[in-house]
Amino acid sequence: MSDPGDPGSNPGDGPDAAPAPDGGSPEGSGPPDEGWRGRLYRLATTSPLERLLISVAALVLSILVGAVIVLVSGWLATCREAALVVFDVGFCYDPIQVYTRLFLGAFGDPFAGGWGPLNFATGLTFKETTLLVFTGLSVVVAFRAGLFNIGTQGQLVFGALASAVAVLYIEPFAPAGLAGSFVLIPVALVAGAVVGGIYGAIPGALKAYADANEVITTIMLNFIAIKVAFVLTAEVFKDPNRQAVQTRPIPENARLSPVVFPDGGDFSLVALVLAVALAVGVFYLLWNTRFGFDLRTGGIQPEAATYGGVNAPRTMVAAMTLSGALGGVGGAVWVLMVHGRYVTDVPALGFDGITVSILAGNHPLGAGLAALLFGVLKSGSLQIESATAVPRQLVGVLRGLVILFVAMPEFFRMIGRRTVVPDRDRRVAATDGGRSPGATADEDGDENGFDATGPGDGTDPGDGTDPGDGTDPGDGTDPGDGTDPGDGADPADGGAPGGGRDE
Amino acid sequence: MSSATDVRRAVGDWADTKRRIAGLAVLAAVVLWALVGVVLPSSAVGGAFWWTLGLTADAVRIGTRESTIRAALRLSVPIGFAALGGIFAEKSGVINIGLEGLLIISAFTGVLVTDLLGPGTGWLLVPAIGPLPAIAMPSIWIGFLAAVLASTLLALLFAVVCIEFRADQIIAGLAVWLIALGLAPFASRVVYGTVNSDGVGTLGTWTVPGLSALPVVGPILFQAAPTVLMLLVAVPASWYLLNRTTFGRWVRASGENPKALDTAGVSVHRVRYAGVLLSGVLSGIGGAGLSLGHVGLFIGNGQTMVNGKGFIAITAYLFGNYNPFGAFGASVLFAGLDALQIRLQQLPAYDIPESLVQTIPFVTVIVALVLVGRTRLPAAAGEHYESGEE
Numbered sequence: 001m002s003d004p005g006d007p008g009s010n011p012g013d014g015p016d017a018a019p020a021p022d023g024g025s026p027e028g029s030g031p032p033d034e035g036w037r038g039r040l041y042r043l044a045t046t047s048p049l050e051r052l053l054i055s056v057a058a059l060v061l062s063i064l065v066g067a068v069i070v071l072v073s074g075w076l077a078t079c080r081e082a083a084l085v086v087f088d089v090g091f092c093y094d095p096i097q098v099y100t101r102l103f104l105g106a107f108g109d110p111f112a113g114g115w116g117p118l119n120f121a122t123g124l125t126f127k128e129t130t131l132l133v134f135t136g137l138s139v140v141v142a143f144r145a146g147l148f149n150i151g152t153q154g155q156l157v158f159g160a161l162a163s164a165v166a167v168l169y170i171e172p173f174a175p176a177g178l179a180g181s182f183v184l185i186p187v188a189l190v191a192g193a194v195v196g197g198i199y200g201a202i203p204g205a206l207k208a209y210a211d212a213n214e215v216i217t218t219i220m221l222n223f224i225a226i227k228v229a230f231v232l233t234a235e236v237f238k239d240p241n242r243q244a245v246q247t248r249p250i251p252e253n254a255r256l257s258p259v260v261f262p263d264g265g266d267f268s269l270v271a272l273v274l275a276v277a278l279a280v281g282v283f284y285l286l287w288n289t290r291f292g293f294d295l296r297t298g299g300i301q302p303e304a305a306t307y308g309g310v311n312a313p314r315t316m317v318a319a320m321t322l323s324g325a326l327g328g329v330g331g332a333v334w335v336l337m338v339h340g341r342y343v344t345d346v347p348a349l350g351f352d353g354i355t356v357s358i359l360a361g362n363h364p365l366g367a368g369l370a371a372l373l374f375g376v377l378k379s380g381s382l383q384i385e386s387a388t389a390v391p392r393q394l395v396g397v398l399r400g401l402v403i404l405f406v407a408m409p410e411f412f413r414m415i416g417r418r419t420v421v422p423d424r425d426r427r428v429a430a431t432d433g434g435r436s437p438g439a440t441a442d443e444d445g446d447e448n449g450f451d452a453t454g455p456g457d458g459t460d461p462g463d464g465t466d467p468g469d470g471t472d473p474g475d476g477t478d479p480g481d482g483t484d485p486g487d488g489a490d491p492a493d494g495g496a497p498g499g500g501r502d503e
Numbered sequence: 504m505s506s507a508t509d510v511r512r513a514v515g516d517w518a519d520t521k522r523r524i525a526g527l528a529v530l531a532a533v534v535l536w537a538l539v540g541v542v543l544p545s546s547a548v549g550g551a552f553w554w555t556l557g558l559t560a561d562a563v564r565i566g567t568r569e570s571t572i573r574a575a576l577r578l579s580v581p582i583g584f585a586a587l588g589g590i591f592a593e594k595s596g597v598i599n600i601g602l603e604g605l606l607i608i609s610a611f612t613g614v615l616v617t618d619l620l621g622p623g624t625g626w627l628l629v630p631a632i633g634p635l636p637a638i639a640m641p642s643i644w645i646g647f648l649a650a651v652l653a654s655t656l657l658a659l660l661f662a663v664v665c666i667e668f669r670a671d672q673i674i675a676g677l678a679v680w681l682i683a684l685g686l687a688p689f690a691s692r693v694v695y696g697t698v699n700s701d702g703v704g705t706l707g708t709w710t711v712p713g714l715s716a717l718p719v720v721g722p723i724l725f726q727a728a729p730t731v732l733m734l735l736v737a738v739p740a741s742w743y744l745l746n747r748t749t750f751g752r753w754v755r756a757s758g759e760n761p762k763a764l765d766t767a768g769v770s771v772h773r774v775r776y777a778g779v780l781l782s783g784v785l786s787g788i789g790g791a792g793l794s795l796g797h798v799g800l801f802i803g804n805g806q807t808m809v810n811g812k813g814f815i816a817i818t819a820y821l822f823g824n825y826n827p828f829g830a831f832g833a834s835v836l837f838a839g840l841d842a843l844q845i846r847l848q849q850l851p852a853y854d855i856p857e858s859l860v861q862t863i864p865f866v867t868v869i870v871a872l873v874l875v876g877r878t879r880l881p882a883a884a885g886e887h888y889e890s891g892e893e
Binding site: 069073076077148150206210212213215216217219220221223224227228230231234235351354355358391393394395396397398399400401403404406407408410411414 | 670679
């Protein structure tokens with residue numbers, strides 16, 4: 001093996017290097033479970049700079065592959081006038097035009113005349129961004145606890161319905177005007193959080209106490225949520241004055257109105273502020289509280305967490321509840337900001353949240369950036385459809401490609417190794433300290449959660465659990481990471497000092 | 504290692520005990536419920552008992568009808584094939600959560616190629632390749648093969664990403680799903696202008712001479728859509744391949760103990776490629792069976808016409824504990840629930856909203872998963888394996 005830093009690259013480390021891989025969850029999930037969970041985690045625990053580079057590279061590569069898809073489909077499609085002619089071959093779509101429309105169009109053409117920053121398209125971009133921050137955070141929290149919450153969509157659906165219904169029920173008792181807003185909006189958000197949280201707790205409990213794989217249960221719960229919410233809306237909460245299956249509209253003072261972006265786009269700055277506050281809050285919770293520490297430790301090494309006195313099943317349920325609550329708040333914001341009522345064709349915000357989280361390396365602050373990117377893609381997709389005849393479903397393909405490339409960091413490392421030789425060897429040597437030769441650097445990262453619960457492992461770099469450690473000089477580029485002073489201050493971080501391992 | 508094994512065993516025993524207690528508790532509750540039903544038939548609880556009993560009776564009555572069983576078999580084609588494919592991939596050590604994507608891409612490609620070659624069942628001459636003679640084939644069957652090819656190519660991409668580039672299998676599988684979920688409606692809009700394709704007809708019905716004359720099972724099993732018959736062949740064939748051949752032994756070893764396989768001189772990578780590609784081929788048949796075998800067009804809105812069947816397939820093979828027969832049984836069970844709910848709704852006594860009844864299969868999957876509990880995954884599934892020699 002040329003690169004000892006590769007996860008799972010050493011044949012010898014399967015059975016013995018990972019300490020007691022079985023019995024991972026209290027019910028004793030098998031080693032492979034730990035395997036891919038650990039791997040998921042590792043994806044998030046590469047150094048922040050590398051993380052960022054991989055995400056950017058994945059994005060660039062997706063755009064290139066997307067361009068090829070645009071060309072090929074433009075060659076297959078029939079159109080009156082070719083958008084692009086190369087060597088006498090006409091293509092209906094021009095990739096460069098598609099991407100300019102996509103990225104510039106998402107901000108309403110900054111280089112065109114008469115441009116103002118508060119235009120419709122920008123509002124739309126921020127609207128999508130805001131919603132994706134909530135669902136992205138939802139997935140981040142679960143991921144950090146070692147759980148793959150694909151069910152954010154269902155949690156969002158129920159949260160959305162609950163918030164609309166709650167507002168409609170207390171509407172008669174709420175004061176009019178702005179005073180009413182201060183009652184109704186918090187009620188809606190709390191209702192969304194509670195119901196979303198409960199619905200998130202179900203797969204958490206099934207995982208913690210019955211060892212039912214949460215990937216499967218959350219997918220099933222999504223289907224159930226969408227159908228049950230439809231029935232509830234149609235049979236119980238339906239607006240009698242409308243043909244469509246939707247609830248009655250919530251009062252005007254319960255809506256998050258687009259005050260700053262009057263041109264529409266259904267974007268409310270208040271919602272964005274809430275989203276950012278939640279992102280910072282989740283970041284603080286995960287890295288500066290006892291609960292956050294337990295949650296992350298449980299995500300990396302459940303049996304170590306148990307050994308350290310963490311009630312692993314309860315933490316698991318709590319993490320899923322929090323994750324579901326964040327999805328539910330996202331649903332509430334969607335109702336309050338976008339439609340002003342619950343409508344049954346809920347956009348796939350929850351699924352996009354997975355993409356956001358994965359692209360962000362499961363970091364709450366990175367989720368903000370990733371959400372902005374997907375906000376641009378979504379808003380821009382409408383622009384390409386109107387301006388270039390390319391179906392907006394292209395963005396769905398790009399989404400899948402981004403995930404695919406983010407999933408294969410090794411690909412970029414191979415390319416990187418061919419072009420520049422990074423200082424990985426040094427890093428690996430340093431992180432490998434004190435471990436059996438068979439162990440890999442990344443497993444060391446996993447191990448850290450264990451060591452940190454027990455006192456005094458000074459050799460352990462602590463990078464595994466803590467993406468915030470400022471060892472990488474390039475950190476400054478990754479928002480929040482390098483600047484995070486919280487590592488050393490982490491109250492539960494025991495004897496594992498965060499940064500400075502290879503300096 | 505031995506102490507860890509002991510711990511695992513102890514934990515497993517305790518889990519079994521708990522499950523047994525839970526089972527007894529459920530049984531006791533049902534008995535109590537029945538008692539209330541007998542003693543107080545007019546009470547709400549008692550009434551609910553008789554209602555449930557009636558529902559069960561009706562379900563059994565309708566469920567044993569020939570048309571229901573036929574529908575169940577037809578609906579089990581995509582689930583069953585994807586589940587068989589999932590078994591090979593996962594047994595070889597690669598968790599293929601992208602089965603849903605493979606179904607989507609093959610369902611669409613089958614329709615697209617059939618349509619591009621010309622609607623209906625016009626005959627098309629495949630030019631001779633090398634020593635092979637020219638083959639004449641209805642365009643719908645060429646579409647069928649193209650569907651299998653498309654699914655296999657996507658599986659190949661997945662395999663390369665997982666095996667060569669050591670991608671996380673779960674995330675890469677998710678990516679396969681998302682790519683197909685984006686690509687098929689995108690391509691449909693490029694070609695057809697909408698996310699739904701034009702109709703291209705179906706593969707029709709095959710009748711197996713002789714066997715179809717058998718009483719009861721004959722018309723159900725041997726006079727069916729070609730893909731149903733293929734599934735009936737594929738299930739025992741998969742079982743045989745997995746359990747009685749050298750290749751099957753390699754596949755199992757690759758998932759359980761890749762190092763041993765490597766030591767024995769068999770390339771783990773190759774076996775895993777084979778496992779994943781097989782999942783592509785089988786899922787391709789399933790996807791084509793859905794669009795060409797049954798519906799006759801591609802539906803691309805929302806979650807597309809596949810609508811979670813790939814994920815139900817994963818549950819089916821977990822439920823069947825990686826046994827092709829078990830996976831097939833689970834597939835038929837899940838598909839049967841779907842077929843049953845459509846028919847039960849037509850009875851006035853069960854005038855419950857359609858969407859609510861449609862949740863039954865999904866609820867069942869969760870309940871099944873909880874009751875079956877942990878299925879033991881192959882020990883090295885999800886783990887990348889790198890041969891020591893380089």
